[in-house]
Amino acid sequence: MGTPLPRDPIADAQRNWERHGWGDVAAPMAAITAIMRTQQILLARIETVLKPFGLTFARYELLALLSFARSGALPMNKASALLQVHPTSVTNAVDRLEKAALVARSPHPTDGRTTLIELTADGRSLAKKATAALNAEVFGKSGFGDDDVDHLIRVLGTFRRDAGDFTDD
Amino acid sequence: MGTPLPRDPIADAQRNWERHGWGDVAAPMAAITAIMRTQQILLARIETVLKPFGLTFARYELLALLSFARSGALPMNKASALLQVHPTSVTNAVDRLEKAALVARSPHPTDGRTTLIELTADGRSLAKKATAALNAEVFGKSGFGDDDVDHLIRVLGTFRRDAGDFTDD
DNA sequence: TCCAAACCCTTGGATGTCCTAGTATATTGC
């Protein structure tokens, strides 16, 4: 997984698709495959930066989300909805963050079904440091040009809205 | 995970970044987060289409790769390199595909360290059907415009090359 | 009022990915 390939495997796949008579979907296939691979590369970079903090991306996302909440606390189902992951994934992440004393569970004051998750002081401090590291090492060195960033945000935003992620503008 | 949110959570995150004085990296952060989320949506679509065939995306990718090999067989290390996943992931996929009689392991004729994986007749047939389904249900309905597809292929291609995935242009 | 339906979280199981060894085979260098 370390040595660069002599040729782009996705371009090869696109050529294979065309050669087999699927030219009409070869380009979207290549674009989708490229998105999958790019995600893999980005995730690896992010996890590398977060590792020294003892965080994974899933746990970091939860910490970051909580750090932006006015009260510093959110119901688990709300976190699940905003992070757009399955509720069991949130349970899993909270279990580990709680064990590390970065968040705490507390019962919802009026709804007995709901559990609130709240940042601890350590959690808030670590979130801030991890965010600074990600900004410096990943987001600040994405390698995408400004125009490409804008284009990605717009195109993928449309895609996500059409896919049913959200409903506004 | 089913109900659409009233607002785009990634746009909200971008605003939060700007509000906290990280405006210089807010846009790349949003673009990268959008890529992560888009990959999640696409993977879910793909797995939904593949489920009736008893395949996951990882196993499908291996079948598809083998179906394009001249001899229908590849060394495991070659498959690992071309799919750009860890060798243990290939071992895992081959274990399951072999159990389903879709591929077979055989020793390399001259290098005793190497194991070849080869499509069975069932494997080749299933790969063809699964590809047709993916072309019809996912790649043919990506929702990306033609111009956007071209742009994605170009921008993400540059990113992947810069990231060290491959060396040719 | 009261019970069925809806909702919330957790547990257990299946998959996939990576990492760190460990074993076996090849290749290289002295």
Added chain:
DNA sequence: GCAATATACTAGGACATCCAAGGGTTTGGA
């Protein structure tokens, strides 16, 4: 020719994601 290094695959463990199922809580209609 033989030891040291490199390469190929596999085993075991940590994490994350999803689904299915279960137990507790709330809500809403009969």
